[in-house]
Amino acid sequence: MDSWRVAVLGDGGVGKTALAVQTYDPTIEDAYRKQMVVDNRMCFVEVIDTAGQEEYAALRDQWIREGQGFLLVYSIASRATFERLEVFRQSMLRVKRTRPIFMLVGNKCDRTQDREVTREEGMELARVFGCDFLETSAKTAINVERLFASLVRKLRESRQENGSASNGPGGGPPGGSPPGGAPSQSSKKKKGSKCIIV
Template identity: 60%
Template sequence: MDQWRITVLGDGGVGKTALAVQHPSPSRFINFGSFYNQTYDPTIEDAYRKTILVDERPCFIEVIDTAGQEEYATLREQWVREGQGFILVYSIASRRTFDRLEVFRNAMLRVKRAPPVFILIGNKCDKTYEREVSREEGQALARSFGCEFLETSAKTPHNVERMFTTLVRNLRGERGIEAGNGAPKQTTGGGPGGKKKKSCVIF
């Protein structure tokens, strides 16, 4: 069983904790029941561990929920350093959280030696009438970042399972793990080190 440490980054109040503990399907996210808390309680750091099925193969993920407030910026490099994959989150109902995404992306680029594996998430898409950031803006930013993009709702919970499975697939692809048995792929061609070109997929 492959294991991944996933760090959730984003400004305070975007719903990082709700995404970290949420799941839409008990048959897939084995360790936790469905959870959504409407009360905002700022997090410094929490870890949530769960076993999930991705492409009919189980994997273990540890989700690190981090503080987004700037007073905890000194801890950000540590969280990034320890993460293998990243969920970069903003709230579609807050322009300010969208504008601050570059801060968290720059932290990843500064700390990680290799290009980080991450997905861009526009959370709280259930708040249709409070929307301040359009879906098209999220898509455009994901293209500029070179990553995948989803809009989610921890409340409904739209696309939450897809968020985790998409990131795990990307991590497996980066590690070169075969979908069938978890063994590393034999890479040939594609330039030095068998590197492949990455593509951006938007859902």
């Protein structure tokens, strides 16, 4: 059974903890774990819930080093959180030695009356980042399972392409570099970051 460590990044108040808790059982203060079946294969996912406030920027580097895959989250009801995404993406690019595997996530899609960021804007930013995009609602569970399953598939593809299966279920020691990013459907380039927008 393969095992993955996923860090959820984004500004404060975008629903990172709600996404982690929505389908996951808390095990320690800031991490959530779950067994799930993706494409008829069992896997184990540990979600690292991170703080988005700037005063935690130093800790953010540690969380990124520990992560193998990432969810870059904003709230569709807050343009400010959308505009701050580049800060978190740059942190990933700076800390990781290999291309980070991540998805772009527009959370709180149930709040249609409060929407400040259109779905088209999210899709466009995903194209710029070279990653996949999904809108989710941690409150109503819309696309949450799909989100984690999609990221697991990307991580598996990366492991196969980089021949890192021999590193063990976790794809390497804790805190080590994650498997390299596989080309996304929207960007088959060998270089550049990979993300999935939800």
